[in-house]
């Protein structure tokens with residue numbers, strides 16, 4: 570038996586459970602305070618108001634805050650600004666009637682979009698959408714990891730995978746993550762949700778990372794160094810972390 574822990578549903582095999590995790594509306598809206606899942610945004614807000622006495626939601630980001638003051642602070646944060654300008658959000662919101670859930674990782678939203686339109690993998694619409702999706706992912710990496718000074722980028726990357734203490738110089742940063750393999754979609758999702766440090770999974774080598782990326786469809790196929798001035802971190806990511 571395969572059980573979905575958050576909602577206690579049982580499945581005969583892993584594939585059915587995976588399908589449920591990916592597409593069930595049960596997993597569309599998660600309460601940030603108690604990790605319960607809700608099928609609609611309205612239900613989540615009603616739950617938060619009753620159970621936690623907070624229902625201050627920032628729609629563009631999908632963040633639920635404890636108080637009006639925290640919401641105001643959030644609205645002035647880098648996180649909010651970047652979520653508002655997010656190319657991934659713009660891409661998914663550009664599809665008429667598609668119910669985009671901003672908190673889902675991009676590869677899950679892509680699967681849902683694929684299913685929503687019922688595209689055949691060989692269809693020209695599918696190929697065109699895939700290219701736009703990959704463009705959006707590439708721009709997204711730049712938004713979260715590419716527009717800060719180099720040392721900040723190294724430190725952010727170190728925080729993502731839980732390296733402590735943080736490097737004090739770029740050279741230290743390079744040494745710290747020299748043998749680091751991470752999936753770029755995992756990195757993007759970590760940055761987008763403003764999660765705690767050290768949540769991004771590390772892989773021992775490129776082969777393991779590749780296998781994981783393909784199996785979980787966390788596929789990122791753009792060369793982010795094609796930008797005018799890629800910073801050192803993006804260069805490093807592209808050199809050794811991209812599944813190709």
Ligand SMILES: [Zn+2]
Nearest residue numbers: 573575576595
């Ligand atoms: Zn479930």
Ligand SMILES: [Zn+2]
Nearest residue numbers: 600602603620
């Ligand atoms: Zn809750």
Ligand SMILES: [Zn+2]
Nearest residue numbers: 627629630649
């Ligand atoms: Zn916000």
